[in-house]
Amino acid sequence: MNALIALITIVASIIFYLVLAYVIMSWLVGFNVINLQNQFVRQIYYGINNVVEPMLAPIRRILPTAGGIDFSPLVLLIGVEVLRIFLLRDVVPALG
Secondary structure, three states, X not given: OHHHHHHHHHHHHHHHHHHHHHHHHHHHHHOOOOOOOOHHXXXXXXXXXXXXXXXXXXXXXXXXXXXXXXXXXXXXXXXHHHHHHHHHHHHOHHHO
């Protein structure tokens, strides 16, 4: 059971960092620091986008944008972190 919890925790960590990379890259593209004309940047951006977007779509249906600001990545990051804390609480009793 601990191996399953450890696997889910690792996947949650990967999702957390992918969402963080998605947010940072979307800001860099939005502020024209990096552009999508570069093939390498475009492949990375669309690769991360294809992984993260299916997780953000259900949140966006429930949570509308507020003044043009999309809070769905923040909700996903908080949800992933709560999941990690909940799972680690069962593995490491000192955290709970």
